[in-house]
Structure formats: C-alpha cells, structure tokens
Amino acid sequence: MFTLEGKTAIVTGAAGGIGAACAYAYARHKIGGMVLTDVRQENLEKTAAKIEAETGVKSVCVAVDLRKEEADKALAAEAKQKLGKIDILLNCAGVSRRGSLYDVTEEQWNFTFDINVKGLFFICREVYKIMESQGGGVIINLASQAARSGGIVVTPDYPSSKAAVLTLTKSLAKAGASKQIRVNTVAPGLIATEMTSDFGYDPGTVPLGRIGTGEDVAGACLFLASDYASYITGACIDVNGGIAMI
Numbered sequence: 399m400f401t402l403e404g405k406t407a408i409v410t411g412a413a414g415g416i417g418a419a420c421a422y423a424y425a426r427h428k429i430g431g432m433v434l435t436d437v438r439q440e441n442l443e444k445t446a447a448k449i450e451a452e453t454g455v456k457s458v459c460v461a462v463d464l465r466k467e468e469a470d471k472a473l474a475a476e477a478k479q480k481l482g483k484i485d486i487l488l489n490c491a492g493v494s495r496r497g498s499l500y501d502v503t504e505e506q507w508n509f510t511f512d513i514n515v516k517g518l519f520f521i522c523r524e525v526y527k528i529m530e531s532q533g534g535g536v537i538i539n540l541a542s543q544a545a546r547s548g549g550i551v552v553t554p555d556y557p558s559s560k561a562a563v564l565t566l567t568k569s570l571a572k573a574g575a576s577k578q579i580r581v582n583t584v585a586p587g588l589i590a591t592e593m594t595s596d597f598g599y600d601p602g603t604v605p606l607g608r609i610g611t612g613e614d615v616a617g618a619c620l621f622l623a624s625d626y627a628s629y630i631t632g633a634c635i636d637v638n639g640g641i642a643m644i
C-alpha cells in the first residue's frame with residue numbers, strides 16, 4: 399500500500415490550488431503530521447479544516463510571507479518543534495502574472511524572484527539543516543513547464559524564476575545526496591487553479607485533451623515524497639498532459 403505513514407511534512411503555498419491538493423493527498427495517504435503554510439491565513443485555515451473533516455488528519459497552520467530569510471528560519475524552527483522532525487518539504491508557494499515583457503516593472507521582477515527563488519532557497523536551506531541533523535529527508539520544489547518553454551501568456555520574470563528553481567534543485571540535490579536528502583522538481587503544465595484563472599487556455603491544445611488539476615500534480619508530489627522514490631534525486635517530473643515531451 400502506498401503510504402506516508404509515520405512521516406511529517408511542511409507544505410508551502412497550502413492555501414493555493416496545487417498546495418492544498420497535495421496536502422490533501424498526503425493526508426489521505428496517512429501522513430503523521432503536517433505544517434501547512436501560506437501568506438493567506440484565512441484560506442490556509444479553510445484548507446486545514448477541510449483536510450481534517452475529510453481525513454481526520456490535523457495540521458498546524460502557520461501564516462508566513464516566505465520572502466524573508468528570518469521568516470523562513472522561524473517557520474522551519476516552529477515546524478521542527480511542532481512535528482518533532484521534518485521528513486518532507488514541499489514548496490508550492492509561488493506567483494505568476496499574465497502579461498507581456500513591457501508589463502514587467504523592476505518591482506514586479508523583484509517580487510517574483512523574492513518568492514519563487516529567494517524565499518524557496520532560504521526555506522530549503524533551513525529545512526535542509528534539520529534534515530542533515532536527522533540523517534535525511536525529501537525536498538520537492540514546484541517549477542513549471544514554462545521554465546523550459548519560456549512560457550505562453552505569462553510575463554518573462556516567471557519562466558526565468560522557474561528555470562532558476564530547476565537549477566537550484568539540482569544544486570541542492572548534489573549537496574544533499576551524501577546526506578540522504580533527496581531534492582527533486584515537479585514541473586506542471588496547464589493546471590486549473592487561481593493562478594491560471596485568467597489564462598484562457600484551450601484544452602484542445604493539450605495532447606491528453608484536458609487542463610490538469612491539482613490532484614494530477616499531487617500524484618507526482620506524493621510519489622516523490624514516498625519511499626518508492628528512494629533512488630530518485632536531482633530529477634524533474636513533468637505533469638503536463640503531453641504538452642512537451644523532453
């Protein structure tokens with residue numbers, strides 16, 4: 399039986415479409431404990447309440463803006479204290495915007511990189527330290543098909559930031575391998591969430607004939623978090639309905 403029994407996780411971006419679906423999937427597969435985090439406290443608590451009502455798994459909600467290193471340090475410390483250990487870090491927090499290259503201000507460029515790359519790096523590093531002291535763990539970072547294709551309707555800061563996530567993940571995987579810390583990326587294609595609600599994609603352009611769901615992405619995040627993926631590190635799983643086959 400596919401299970402996360404006895405394991406604990408931090409899920410960032412857990413108030414969002416993919417993060418919530420992943421947290422729900424982890425709970426359905428018997429995770430021992432979770433810290434759910436997002437900048438949107440109200441939505442976060444709704445996610446946790448729904449998961450508890452449907453699976454019985456209670457989560458700790460921590461509202462944090464991940465862009466600051468100090469906030470990442472505090473989050474990792476609180477998660478360790480509440481969960482006792484951290485086996486899985488799933489990074490789903492992220493931002494993107496529809497638009498053209500002329501819509502990118504310096505402020506927007508920095509905002510995108512601050513959350514998608516800088517915040518992700520610092521929370522990874524804080525949790526990595528804890529995993530190193532525990533003798534291992536799993537980190538999963540959400541990149542995007544846009545990292546390879548350059549994106550379709552989003553402003554160029556977004557695919558650039560996700561390309562950084564792909565490379566950063568490999569750097570962390572190299573550093574972590576001898577410490578039994580596995581680090582992988584999941585690269586979704588077109589997934590129906592709040593982030594993409596104004597993108598207007600045509601399902602007919604997807605070889606599998608439909609836009610993806612958070613649950614589609616959760617499958618890959620569940621597999622990578624599990625012991626079934628124990629020999630996989632530095633890899634990227636594409637969840638894109640066949641839009642790109644690399």
Ligand SMILES: NC(=O)c1ccc[n+]([C@@H]2O[C@H](COP(=O)([O-])OP(=O)(O)OC[C@H]3O[C@@H](n4cnc5c(N)ncnc54)[C@H](O)[C@@H]3O)[C@@H](O)[C@H]2O)c1
Nearest residue numbers: 411413414415416437463464491492540542586589591593
């Ligand atoms: N939806 C897609 O088609 C798609 C495709 C490729 C990659 N992705 C990636 O998957 C991840 C999840 O996306 P989603 O579709 O669930 O989007 P979403 O907008 O539904 O969720 C993203 C979550 O991140 C949170 N967040 C944003 N800034 C934050 C900050 N500073 N601190 C803490 N939390 C913050 C948001 O509040 C939100 O709940 C993102 O990294 C996204 O780039 C999504």
